[in-house]
Amino acid sequence: MLKRVLIANRGEIAVRIIRECLDSSVEAVAVYSEADAQALHSIIASRSVCIGGGRAQDSYLNIANLIEAAKGTGCDAIHPGFGFLSENSDFARCCEEAGLVFIGPSSKVIGQMGSKAAARALMTEAGVPVVPGSDGIVKTPEEAEKIAARIGFPVLLKAANGGGGRGMRRADTPEEIKTAFQAAKAEAETCFANGDLYIEKLIQHPRHIEFQILADRFGNVVHLGERDCSIQRRNQKLVEEAPAWGLSETLRSAMGEAAVKAAKACGYENAGTVEFVVDENDRFYFIEMNTRIQVEHPVTEAVTGVNIVREQLRIASGLPLGFSQEDIKLNGHALECRITAEDVFSDFAPCPGTVDFIHFPAGAGIRVDSALYNGCAISPYYDSMVAKVIASGATRLEAVRRMRRALEEMVITGVKTTLPVQHLLMYNQDFLRGGYDTGFLETHLPEILNIFKEAGGRDESI
8 A cells, every 4th residue: 555645635625535544544644825724634634734825826736846745755645636736637747757656547648538629539439429519629719610500509619628617608609609719718728728629519408427437557447326416506516416316227327338438448547537418318428537536426435335535545556446347336325515605695706714613414324524623714715615515315315304404404604605505405396306407506596595585594504
């Protein structure tokens, strides 16, 4: 096994990885910015190193400082978590050149799958269904308009090296192409320092289904089933569940096989996620591969019993997978709510501040991943997600009921959060029926916010 791992991240995912390292008798080295000097991950690690100022560019995105911190503390590996540099091929390559194990795929694979245009081409060659669109980078609005006319409107212009819903614009008519092209390109340049775009047909009213995969260096690849991530706001996921409700066994099997095929096509190693959209006729299409652990990985752990972070450490240590595809069984159901420090009545604006008091729920089937504690600060510099509540049960209804209980019990004061909205969502009749698509929240959010407002619109849990 690895001996000492530097966690190049912060917040709940850093806490999660640190705990897993310690459970596996691996020393965990935390890094923190000046703004995170009292953050939980910097307190519970075996050792902590300050790597720069509060801005992410000065700390968690500073490759040179991260490498220096890892080498200076005698680490033999770096775990990037998610976000920040987790899908940055330059960072992975710097780790490799420094003799550090990057806990994830190789820099070559990250670069290949990080280019959405290159990934589409590879998947097409491997026989994995892809959404109709351009064969490569689209260089001008005029070229985009010609392709859109061929594949049919509406279309999406998307950042070739993007992710997380950034650098993406919709066009419903030829007249909207130029504006959408310019807006997507500008956002892509700002967020990813690369304005390259590609175009694909917009699959309307799809479900967003992703498959968790694990692959070792010996060519063994398995998938751990799927997650439904269709409850989204502006392409940002709010609620995830596993398995996807109402997905036929035939479709599940076909998508799982495609996910494994995708991983093998690029020579993947470690944990990753293959993302698909499924249309109204149950046709599925590859959209991208996330070359890292996902925020929503706990729901997969809940229904498979596989500890994904532990498997990441084992794979990075050169060990083979200890199970085959036939060993993976989905048992029960699990839901995850991402709780963010945002003001739901101000267009979900971030609400940094100090947590006066927090109470986490517990009991059968409940798990909370968070880095919050009483009196801690929520910084304005970073992502606004502050906790993940995971509820599992023998059935979907039992998992929903446990999630209701957990969100009712959970209390966060001092900052505004999305917790009450997600609590109300658990009672929505259309949500309870399952089989929702990515347009669900856009349709139902006004109703949910109105109920919240009529109930008093309290900042804490209800």
